[in-house]
Every structure is written in structure tokens, then in C-alpha cells.
Amino acid sequence: xxxxxxxxxxxxxxxxxxxxxxxxxxxxxxxxxxxxxxxxxxxxxxxxxxxxxxxxxxxxxxxxxxxxxxxxxxxxxxxxxxxxxxxxxxxxxxxxxxxxxxxxxxxxxxxxxxxxxxxxxxxxxxxxxxxxxxxxxxxxxxxxxxxxxxxxxxxxxxxxxxxxxxxxxxxxxxxxxxxxxxxxxxxxxxxxxxxxxxxxxxxxxxxxxxxxxxxxxxxxxxxxxxxxxxxxxxxxxxxxxxxxxxxxxxxxxxxxxxxxxxx
Amino acid sequence: xxxxxxxxxxxxxxxxxxxxxxxxxxxxxxxxxxxxxxxxxxxxxxxxxxxxxxxxxxxxxxxxxxxxxxxxxxxxxxxxxxxxxxxxxxxxxxxxxxxxxxxxxxxxxxxxxxxxxxxxxxxxxxxxxxxxxxxxxxxxxxxxxxxxxxxxxxxxxxxxxxxxxxxxxxxxxxxxxxxxxxxxxxxxxxxxxxxxxxxxxxxxxxxxxxxxxxxxxxxxxxxxxxxxxxxxxxxxxxxxxxxxxxxxxxxxxxxxxxxxxxx
DNA sequence: CACAAAGTTTCATATTGTGAACCGCGTGGT
DNA sequence: ACCACGCGGTTCACAATATGAAACTTTGTG
Numbered sequence: 001x002x003x004x005x006x007x008x009x010x011x012x013x014x015x016x017x018x019x020x021x022x023x024x025x026x027x028x029x030x031x032x033x034x035x036x037x038x039x040x041x042x043x044x045x046x047x048x049x050x051x052x053x054x055x056x057x058x059x060x061x062x063x064x065x066x067x068x069x070x071x072x073x074x075x076x077x078x079x080x081x082x083x084x085x086x087x088x089x090x091x092x093x094x095x096x097x098x099x100x101x102x103x104x105x106x107x108x109x110x111x112x113x114x115x116x117x118x119x120x121x122x123x124x125x126x127x128x129x130x131x132x133x134x135x136x137x138x139x140x141x142x143x144x145x146x147x148x149x150x151x152x153x154x155x156x157x158x159x160x161x162x163x164x165x166x167x168x169x170x171x172x173x174x175x176x177x178x179x180x181x182x183x184x185x186x187x188x189x190x191x192x193x194x195x196x197x198x199x200x201x202x203x204x205x206x207x208x209x210x211x212x213x214x215x216x217x218x219x220x221x222x223x224x225x226x227x228x229x230x231x232x233x234x235x236x237x238x239x240x241x242x243x244x245x246x247x248x249x250x251x252x253x254x255x256x257x258x259x260x261x262x263x
Numbered sequence: 264x265x266x267x268x269x270x271x272x273x274x275x276x277x278x279x280x281x282x283x284x285x286x287x288x289x290x291x292x293x294x295x296x297x298x299x300x301x302x303x304x305x306x307x308x309x310x311x312x313x314x315x316x317x318x319x320x321x322x323x324x325x326x327x328x329x330x331x332x333x334x335x336x337x338x339x340x341x342x343x344x345x346x347x348x349x350x351x352x353x354x355x356x357x358x359x360x361x362x363x364x365x366x367x368x369x370x371x372x373x374x375x376x377x378x379x380x381x382x383x384x385x386x387x388x389x390x391x392x393x394x395x396x397x398x399x400x401x402x403x404x405x406x407x408x409x410x411x412x413x414x415x416x417x418x419x420x421x422x423x424x425x426x427x428x429x430x431x432x433x434x435x436x437x438x439x440x441x442x443x444x445x446x447x448x449x450x451x452x453x454x455x456x457x458x459x460x461x462x463x464x465x466x467x468x469x470x471x472x473x474x475x476x477x478x479x480x481x482x483x484x485x486x487x488x489x490x491x492x493x494x495x496x497x498x499x500x501x502x503x504x505x506x507x508x509x510x511x512x513x514x515x516x517x518x519x520x521x522x523x524x525x526x
Numbered sequence: 527c528a529c530a531a532a533g534t535t536t537c538a539t540a541t542t543g544t545g546a547a548c549c550g551c552g553t554g555g556t
Numbered sequence: 557a558c559c560a561c562g563c564g565g566t567t568c569a570c571a572a573t574a575t576g577a578a579a580c581t582t583t584g585t586g
Contacts, residue, residue: 003542003574004306007267011331012310019338024532033576038534043267047275048366054408054466057533057583061335063364063371066342068274069332070389072324075282079329101326103311108326126333145317203317266543266573286564296545301565320564 006032007040011049011061016126020058078210079111081243082201086113086212089236093214093229096121099201099240100129100136101210102144107136110210121194121215129190132157132171133164135198136211138184139237142175143200143208143249149175163188182249183230184211188218195221197229199237202246212237269295270303274312274324279389283321341473342374344506345464349376349475352499356477356492359384362464362503363392363399364473365407370399373473384457384478392453395420395434396427398461399474401447402500405438406463406471406512412438426451445512446493447474451481458484460492462500465509475500 001009013029014021021029027037041059044050048064073079082099090097090113097115100107106128114120131137131152141149157166165171178184187195198213214229238248264272276292277284284292290300304322307313311327336342345362353360353376360378363370369391377383394400394415404412420429428434441447450458461476477492501511 002302002306003266004270004303005309006574007270008307008310008312012327014331014334016334016337019334022532023534034533035535035576036574039265039574040267043265044271046268046367047271048368048371049271051366054468054470054472060338061331063335063366063373064271064275065328065331065335066364066373067366067371067389067391068277068324068328071277071279071282072326072328074279074389075323101329103314103326103330104309105311108311108330110326110329126330126337128330205317207317209317287562297564298545298566299543302543 003040006030006036007044010037010040010044014061016124020053020056020060022056022058026059076244078201078240078244082111082212082240085236085239085243086111089113089212089214089232090115092232093216095214095216095220095229096123097212097214097233097236098123098125098136099210099212100140100198102131102140102148102208103128106130107134107140107211109136117220119217119219121191121196121217123215130158130160132166133160133186133189134213135184135186135196135215136213138175138178138186139198139200139211139213140208142178142184143202145207160190161188161192163192165189181230183234184213185226185230187221193218197226197233199230199234200241200249201237201244202241202249203244204246206247206249208249212240266303269293269299270307273300273303273307277324279387283316283319283323285319285321289322339507341464341503341507345374345475345503348499348502348506349374352376352475352477352495353378355495356479358477358479358483358492359386360475360477360496360499361386361388361399362473362475363403363461365394365403365411365471366391369393370397370403370474372399378478380483382480382482384454384459384480386478393421393423395429396423396449396452397476398447398449398459398478399476401438401441401449402461402463402474402476403471405441405447406465408470423453424451424455426455428452444493446497447476448489448493450484456481460489460496462493462497463504463512464500464507465504465512466507467509469510469512471512475503 009030013026023038027034048062050059051062052059086097086099094117095115097113098109099111100109109125109127112123112125129136131141153168159166184198194215195218196213196215198211200208201210202208212233214233241248272293276289286301290297311325313322314325315322349360349362357380358378360376361372362374363372372388372390375386375388392399394404416431422429428437447461457478458481459476459478461474463471464473465471475496477496504511
């Protein structure tokens with residue numbers, strides 16, 4: 001593992017739940033030597049990526065990160081573009097919604113709009129979601145770059161609930177079904193109690209880079225609700241895609257036509 | 264220079280103005296070999312810190328950065344805490360204001376509230392400000408950890424305008440004066456046309472980690488305005504400090520008493 | 527006050543990173 | 557139509573850089 005990778009892993013160790021960590025905590029969490037961990041932290045601190053908390057010797061993420069986040073959002077204003085659309089979606093459905101973006105190993109939740117009902121699915125910004133068992137991830141795999149799909153299918157799939165699909169062949173079918181439908185569904189495959197519906201957000205080439213989804217408590221889910229939500233989420237995804245200058249995902253149909261002339 | 268440092272330097276190369284960069288651009292900007300640059304980018308991309316733009320081969324900052332920014336802001340909600348106070352300050356003074364935070368080599372502007380007048384100083388979020396010639400930086404040097412001050416004083420000081428103080432001895436006096444006054448002023452030392460007034464934002468130990476400042480076009484500056492602004496900015500700084508559980512900076516007075524008993 | 531845990535430094539070792547040269551591709555100029 | 561240039565990316569012998577076990581210091585706790 002490269003040194004840079006180690007440093008990044010260190011950064012990833014921080015989370016909302018454990019936002020302040022000591023040297024030993026960090027070293028243990030990532031399984032690097034204390035000396036190594038310290039050197040990495042010093043390097044990172046030298047660029048403001050982490051900082052040592054005054055008084056305690058613990059570390060937290062540094063201010064330079066905010067700066068970088070601003071630069072990204074200025075260049076690619078996904079959050080800003082998605083916010084009004086997402087709030088609408090949440091109002092329409094009454095459920096918690098979020099926009100996620102594909103990163104190297106996970107989907108990352110970049111914006112959340114909470115549902116209005118007393119019982120609702122709790123989503124948090126910054127959360128990392130696996131590709132293979134969330135609606136967001138499936139929407140991305142179905143409509144995103146095929147390399148991403150193949151990469152996920154190559155690796156072993158983690159089982160998170162009894163319903164999680166962990167066999168590559170099954171997952172492939174699921175992705176195919178998602179493409180045909182135009183939206184993804186994940187019922188109890190990530191969290192037993194939650195059913196999510198997601199649609200892809202695409203770039204100018206019609207390739208997905210993220211998704212929008214609605215998460216509904218299983219108890220409230222039904223065929224009728226699914227219909228409503230999938231339509232709403234698909235429309236929201238199109239809106240966001242358009243706002244960012246993207247074009248909607250190419251549908252299954254065009255695929256078939258392109259692949260073989262017959263049928 | 265360590266590998267991690269190089270990778271961070273690479274990240275810092277991105278800015279709002281040049282948010283999408285090709286391999287060669289990047290390599291040239293940071294003066295690393297193309298091969299090295301590519302390897303660093305790959306490492307960073309593997310963690311979503313940068314991503315390659317679909318279609319073009321250029322790179323931009325990645326989604327993982329947003330996630331980290333969220334974690335930091337959740338743990339240490341400077342932006343959220345400062346926003347209402349800063350808006351107030353900007354309304355009171357009519358001028359552009361911002362909150363900055365000390366990073367390793369610069370102050371980083373983390374929140375901006377634009378002034379209401381037609382002619383106003385333009386501040387941008389994510390901007391990096393040198394310590395020695397900005398009001399924000401001086402406020403930090405005067406009330407922040409003394410190591411930070413000494414570190415800055417040790418290095419050569421860049422001249423940005425004819426008025427910039429570049430001699431360490433003079434800067435030391437300026438910092439001392441800032442501490443006595445309780446607020447910092449920088450008149451034309453960073454940008455000839457701008458006069459800024461800043462006050463420190465402090466942690467629980469009364470040590471500054473950032474500052475709030477008001478930037479006024481030189482033409483509008485006067486003794487009376489200075490009085491109003493310095494009072495307003497000091498009050499805003501106290502508010503933000505309090506909101507974050509900090510305690511106001513220790514004043515010059517207590518310093519004197521602590522140092523020598525006489526006087 | 528003493529003990530344990532956390533943080534920090536050191537230095538011989540070997541893993542890791544380096545960069546000059548090279549490849550293939552696409553673009554623009556003639 | 558062709559060439560030349562610049563760009564993204566790759567290779568591999570070489571060298572710098574990172575590693576980690578141990579020793580040491582500081583901090584915090586009962």
C-alpha cells in the first residue's frame with residue numbers, strides 16, 4: 001500500500017461519530033505503526049488537512065478540507081443544484097431522500113432531505129454506501145460507466161442483511177433489471193427496515209455519476225407507493241441531471257437496438 | 264519532500280479558477296515528473312479525493328472531499344455558528360466580511376458575507392491569506408499560539424504591496440500593538456485598495472484559531488469608521504467564540520501582570 | 527506518587543517512489 | 557495527406573524514502 005493511500009486511509013478514519021482521535025486510536029484503527037501514523041499526521045497537518053486540537057493531543061480534520069470542498073462545489077455545484085429538487089422530492093413523498101455520488105469504493109451521500117413523518121429512515125450526509133445493496137449504488141451500477149460495474153462484480157460482495165444479494169450472477173441480473181426499469185430498488189438489502197428507490201444522475205454523455213433516492217420504512221411500502229416514488233425519483237434525477245448540463249441516461253431500448261439489429 | 268506532502272500539494276493546485284486540470288498541467292504547476300504526478304493522482308483517485316472527468320482526461324477534486332468537509336463541520340461547526348453573526352456584521356457595517364481559520368501556512372477564508380454597497384471588497388471563500396499582511400492573519404498571530412507567531416517571524420516575509428511590512432522586527436511590533444488594541448488592522452498591506460479590521464476567534468483556552476474581519480475600500484475608511492468597525496468586529500468575534508464554547512482572548516493587561524509583578 | 531498509557535524519537539533496513547526515455551494517439555498546421 | 561507536436565500514460569534500473577521495533581518522554585489517573 002502506497003504512502004499516499006495510507007494517508008488517505010487515515011483521513012477516512014475520521015467520522016461524525018469519532019471526529020477527534022488520538023495517535024494511538026488512529027494507529028490502531030488503520031493498523032499502521034505509531035511512528036508511521038505520526039509521520040503521516042504531521043505531513044497532513046503541514047497542509048492543514050488535519051489539525052491537533054488545542055489542549056488535548058488529539059487530531060481532527062483540518063480547515064484545508066473546507067477550502068477544497070468549496071473549490072469542488074464551485075466547479076461542480078451538485079449540492080446547490082440538487083437541494084431544491086431534493087426538498088421537493090422529500091415534500092412530495094414525505095420520506096427521507098438523498099443525493100449520492102459515486103466515489104472509488106462507495107457511494108457518498110452528499111445531501112439529505114429528511115422526511116416529514118414521525119417514523120422515517122435516517123440518512124446522514126457523508127455516509128458511505130456500498131454499491132451492491134443500496135438503491136443508490138444499483139442505479140449507479142446500472143447507468144454508470146461499465147468499468148465501475150465490472151470492478152464491483154469482480155470483488156466479493158459483503159452480506160449486510162439476510163436479503164443482501166452476494167452472488168455476482170444474481171447481482172448482474174439485478175443491475176440488468178434496474179436498467180430495464182429505469183430505476184433501482186433495494187428492499188431490506190442494506191438495512192432490513194428500509195426500502196429505497198433510486199434513479200441515476202448523469203453527465204453530458206448520459207453516464208451516471210450519482211443518484212437520487214427515496215428511503216421508505218418497510219412498513220409503509222406498497223405497490224402503489226413504489227409506483228409513486230419511482231416516478232418521483234426518476235423525475236427528480238432528470239431535473240438534477242439537466243441542471244448540471246447532463247443528459248438523461250440512455251434507456252435499455254437504445255441499448256438493444258445498438259447491440260443487435262434484430263428484435 | 265515526502266510523498267504525502269506532494270500529494271497534498273497536488274490537491275492544493277486546484278482552485279476555483281482552475282478547477283479542472285490535465286496531467287501535464289498539474290505536473291508543470293507543481294514541478295513533479297509526469298510519472299510521479301500520475302501515480303499520486305491515481306492514489307488520490309482511489310480514495311475519491313480527485314476524479315477524472317468523463318470524456319476529457321482532466322482531473323478535478325473528488326466527492327470524498329465533501330464527505331470529509333461534512334465530518335469536520337459536524338464536529339466543529341464554525342461555519343454554521345459564524346454565519347448569522349457574520350451576516351449581522353456585514354449588515355451593520357455595510358462592508359464585506361469574512362471568517363478565516365488558521366491552517367499550516369495560511370489563513371483560510373471559510374465564510375464570506377458580501378457588503379451591500381456598490382463598491383466593495385471582493386472576498387472569496389477558500390481564499391488563502393498570508394499571516395503577516397492581513398488583518399485576519401495579524402489577529403491570529405497576536406492572539407493565537409505563540410509557536411505560530413515565531414514560525415512566521417522566522418521565515419522571510421513576502422512583499423505584496425509597497426506598504427507590506429516585511430521586516431521581522433517591525434512585524435513583531437505590529438503584532439504587539441495588535442494585542443494591546445485587541446483588534447488588528449491592515450491598511451493596504453495585502454491589497455492597496457483595501458483596509459481590513461479583524462478580531463480573534465478563540466478556543467476554550469482563550470487562544471485564537473481564527474478571526475473575523477471587515478474589509479473596507481480605502482476610500483471609505485476614516486477614523487470614525489475604524490472605531491465603528493473595530494468595535495463591531497470585536498463583538499462579532501466574541502459572539503462566535505462563545506457559540507463554539509471558547510473563551511475570549513486574554514488581554515494585554517493580564518499578560519503584563521503575569522509576566523512581571525511590578526507596574 | 528507511582529503506574530500505565532499515550533506520544534515521540536531514533537536508526538538500520540528494505541520497501542517505495544523516482545524520472546528519463548519511450549509509446550501511441552489525437553490535433554492542428556502546411 | 558502527411559508530419560510534428562503535445563498530451564496521457566507506461567516502463568524499469570536506480571535511489572531516495574518510508575518503515576517499525578525499541579527506547580525514551582510526557583501525560584493522565586487512581
